[in-house]
Amino acid sequence: MAGIVGVVGLGNMGRGIASRLLETGHQLAVFDVREEAVRPFAQRGATVGASPRAVADLASTVLVSLPTPDIVEQVALGAEGLRGGAALKTYIDFSTTGPQMARKVGAAFAQAGVHALDAPVTGAVAGAATGKLQMMLSGDLGAIEAALPLLKNLGHTEIVGDQVGLGQxxxxxxxxxxxxxxxxxxxxxxxxxxxxxxxxxxxxxxxxxxxxxxxxxxxxxxxxxxxxxxxxxxxxxxxxxxxxxxxxxxxxxxxxxxxxxxxxxxxxxxxxxxxxxxxxxxxxxxxxxxxxxxxxxxxxxxx
Structure with a gap:
């Protein structure tokens, strides 16, 4: 998983996740609808995408941390969503969306040849910024194994199943x-x-x-x-x-x-x-x- 990592959603959790990845030496492409959210990351050397699709055109792995299932669906599958990105191979969702939405997004990504992984977290905002999150991973076990070196920068990983939605x-x-x-x-x-x-x-x-x-x-x-x-x-x-x-x-x-x-x-x-x-x-x-x-x-x- 070398190269640019994408992060979409720079709220309380996403901001800490992105900051931690920068601190551990990763190149980032980021997107958030709020200019004030992306500005600090641009100043730290991250590439700012004009849309989720633009991030997925640059990054083979994209992490999302978003507030509601509807927003997750739009970011993942919308007209300017991640699914159409030229580089995207692995989508990792840190949001809390519920298993139904996770399965819907996962099935759509599978049709596009993209692995979708659940990675909902506990550990609060401080845990995101300090690499002390607890991640609940589910999805294709090969894709999880490939993602672990990246995710271990963010905290402890626990594989809870091989089906998308179990982590949720x-x-x-x-x-x-x-x-x-x-x-x-x-x-x-x-x-x-x-x-x-x-x-x-x-x-x-x-x-x-x-x-x-x-x-x-x-x-x-x-x-x-x-x-x-x-x-x-x-x-x-x-x-x-x-x-x-x-x-x-x-x-x-x-x-x-x-x-x-x-x-x-x-x-x-x-x-x-x-x-x-x-x-x-x-x-x-x-x-x-x-x-x-x-x-x-x-x-x-x-x-």
């Missing part, structure tokens, strides 16, 4: 579980404050006990107690991922009782707090109903 299925399960942890942590900590507990003491005890989770031990301390709410993942995207998981469950006829309740709370958070707000603001949905705040003792009022 696992990512949806992961994000449902994260969304559930955030929802129940929001409810529990607001209830605790309403009951008279000190939020700092409450989290300290929870983190030494069996109630500890990724939210109590990190996100709540960094973003909720401080009232910064800057964890880097929007409510609208979290709701989208939960909804995709619910759609997968519906297609497979698996009832998700807890998942359904979590989906309703994320929908309410999007409506009540805002789709563009960071996902730790799910706590504000419950706070507004309860009339209290989960605020650290060292965080001044109004912060």
């Amino acid at each position: 299925s696992l990512k949806l399960l992961n994000n449902l579980m994260v969304a559930t942890s955030m929802a129940i942590t929001a409810e529990a900590t607001v209830l605790g404050v309403k009951a008279g507990l000190d939020p700092d003491v409450m989290l300290r005890v929870l983190n030494r006990g069996s109630g500890r989770n990724i939210c109590t031990d990190g996100r709540w301390q960094e973003h909720v107690l401080t009232r910064k709410f800057a964890n880097g993942f929007a409510n609208g995207l979290m709701r989208k991922d939960v909804r995709l998981c619910m759609d997968m469950a519906e297609a497979l006829q698996v009832p998700l009782w807890v998942g359904t309740a979590v989906d309703r709370l994320w929908m309410q958070t999007v409506l009540q707090v805002g789709a563009e707000e960071n996902s730790t603001t799910i706590v504000q949905t419950i706070e507004q109903w309860a009339g209290v705040e989960v605020r650290g003792r060292d965080t001044p009022a109004g912060a």
Whole structure:
């Protein structure tokens, strides 16, 4: 996989992925609809394509990191999409799109002689920039093997299957579980404050006990107690991922009782707090109903 590598989508995750590839000595061709997103990469020596197709005319391997299934489909298969690129041989999707879209795109690329691989990730924005992502790879095993030297610059790779879409299925399960942890942590900590507990003491005890989770031990301390709410993942995207998981469950006829309740709370958070707000603001949905705040003792009022 020597030569130019393409990156399409330079949002929170794509920006970190592209930066990491530059730092590890790769030549890049990039595209994003926002000029302000591509400008820093042009200044660092990357070639800026006028369209996804232009990137695929230069790069035999193109990585995409995009927010929604519809955008993924347009970038991959649209009139100026990647599928028509003269150089493209391997397409690697870091987005969270769900297995149905992954299979649709994969089948279209197969007809064009291009390998499509799932590579949805966990590890957040910091992981993308520091090479500490967890990638869930699925697709043709020969294509995965050829891609591994490139992908290992970005973090840990786990091959989860030889069918396009399996990586997406696992990512949806992961994000449902994260969304559930955030929802129940929001409810529990607001209830605790309403009951008279000190939020700092409450989290300290929870983190030494069996109630500890990724939210109590990190996100709540960094973003909720401080009232910064800057964890880097929007409510609208979290709701989208939960909804995709619910759609997968519906297609497979698996009832998700807890998942359904979590989906309703994320929908309410999007409506009540805002789709563009960071996902730790799910706590504000419950706070507004309860009339209290989960605020650290060292965080001044109004912060």
